[in-house]
Amino acid sequence: MASKKKQTTPTDDFSARGAPAPPTQKVFIQRDYSEGTQVRFQPKFPSELEGKIEREKFEYTLNTLNEVYAEAEKMSCSSCCEGCFACLTAYLLYCCSDTHFEKASSLTEMFLSSFLTLILICLQCLKKVAKFIIEQNERVYVPRGLLIIDPVERGLRVIEICIFSDNPASTPARNN
């Protein structure tokens, strides 16, 4: 089947984010699978960020993200209730939320999304993460010439940190 859209970097369009130029470097923080398949990122401080941001701030960001994701994946009473409630409604709320169907209209989608936000725990956590990242970017990272891209844009595989710096690039080493 023909591809319908181009595979582009989700963060290609930096101008939409207010960046004056594309980043000079991108640092990817990988997932930490040591505790299983739950979403968790390695809290190790990357060397590329040395001098650009304080270690404590970075670790705070990362640890908070890990905590929010852990909360999303925790099996708790609320997740059980969510499951039972969905079951009782014959999964209507899940059907509406994320099926392959095209939504009938954007209004319906907005209504359902807002309704679902109240219900779905994981959805809530991901929105929480998004808000947190925006806040961290505005307060901490962008003033230092960095930008954190939400890992959900990368399929929850990596946290992308873009470095907008004035590092004069040395002659690019051409890789073999």
Next chain:
Amino acid sequence: MVRCKGTKVLPAFFAWAILLITTALFFYFPCMWFYENVSILIPLCEAVVTLFVIANFSLATFMDAGVIPKASPDEDKDDDFRAPLYKNVDINGVTVRMKWCVTCQFYRPPRCSHCSVCNKCVETFDHHCPWVNNCIGRRNYRYFFLFLISLSLHMAAVFSFSTYFLIQHKDRLTQVPTVVSLCLVTLVGILSVPVFGLAGFHVVLVARGRTTNEQVTGKFRGGFNPFSRGCGANCCYALCGPQFASLAQPTRYVGRKPHRYTFSSTTNNIHNSDVSPDQVKVYLNSGGHTKGNGTGPGVTYNKLQLSPSRPAAISMMETRNGIVDDMDDEMELTEFYNGAGSQSVDCEASPPSLQRGGSKSNFFVVPANSSYGMRPGGEFGQSDMNDSSSPRRMTTVQTLRGPNVRGSPHPFRANRGGEGQRSRSHTPDDLLNADAAAMGMNFSRPQSIHDVQNSSNTGTNLQQRLRAIGGVPTPFAVPPRGVYADYSRQRSATSTGYVQEHGNNDYRVDSSIGGGSPTYDYSSSGYNSRLQQPAAQRRVNSEGELLSSYHRGDDGVMNYSMPMTERRSPDTYHEALYSSPGRPGVYSPTAHVNNRPIPMNTPYRMMENGQQDLVGPPSAKQSRSQAPTSSVYEVNYEISV
């Protein structure tokens, strides 16, 4: 091969048709009688159950299984095409291997597998169910399981009520309701066998905390499943765990438009003349290591410009299927050996005490000047290109593939990460040379590692020889586990850290091959469209091919590959290259492993072909006969707790 949409939906269509028709007939004929003569509760309960069945069926069919979207090109900008095919990670003390997915361009997380039908990587991949025409993965496994349970209940109810109706109307067998009931009883009785069987199978899986893929490929035959939380917790988690969010539409969480930040002027001091959008540095490991290009941290580099002279070594399999990992997953459910499925090679848990990486290095390259190894039909033995646990035998010329090392800008570039570092794209030259030298030794024992590695410039000859005999130079893109452990040890500072090896831009999958996967917009990210090389170079023989070749049985080449234990010879050649201090080199308790240095090549093969045995593993035949249809690696695949 491209499957037509019609063929794909046919089983699902039949499933829906049978379900709806039999349910409708049941409600119209027997249920009416029950409503009139027995109680209203029966139709009511049946209605509830039916509703549940349909709801679960719909969700299993239409819900995103947990697809991980393809990685964008800039994530994997490593120009080093020697990036390893596998990455190891420790989970609860068990080492699990993550495989590079050529189609999706990332290392598959543990339990993730690539579905060839959907052409996507799916988290906690269970299987691709044709009856729902969807993958069953992390997000919709619960609904699939509940669908099976509720369908079993529904079928039992239909069967029993119809039978009761029949018994009550046995004197009126010619009437329509009775005939319909009879048909219902027959049909449901026949169909209940597979449905109940499958439901029971999944009950066991849920209790054990395994996926179908893991069960079928025998990943945890050794007994320990690092992903299991205990029987009760597994059941609770499967049924009542959190509903994971779909990753297919990240805009749902981050908003359609990315948030616009205010970049201060101090961050705008970018010397645009010095920096181009092409210059990004991907640095992915926890240890903060650079890519090893020798220029230290902070150095940018151009995105890889793939050498145009690099041949597009497309495997026949690839061109046939159009999807690199297709064969991988097509055979997933039918593979019976532990390294077979993409699931297994992605994240098989290996015992820390067992070294399973050595066989990757067992290249068997037939020298052009030797008639050895030429089989009728053009088959000839080839080296194992995959990791030790899943040696993939290419028995046909077509499956040999690989990058032409000579075509690369740096054909004789030394291994960067230390000896034996395996790339995702091809064999390091020294190892190719090593094998070529070994092969050229006229079936004598392979020389010591030092001799072998000291041989130089034979990569060219090797390629020529391969071409002469009709083969395609192959990228032996399989990092041996032991070696990889070495590499991980070098790089990883923590026990949990792991190094993401260099990505390989030049093996970007040609999206047009993939049957409709989106085209990479290389222009926008600075990539040259020449970079769209088929990822054949990284691709090794699929488990399916290996399995089918394994099952051929008589072919000495095939059988050669089967006993993994054979390859774990402690001979210096293999040990030096592929043993890792991090993993004690014990492979398997079988006796034949430890007392026979194994040249991975000719002598063995000759023996299998009935020629004089130079160095023959009699146990090879034994182990072959022991497990004709079970996992190839049953003997050697053990997980220690």
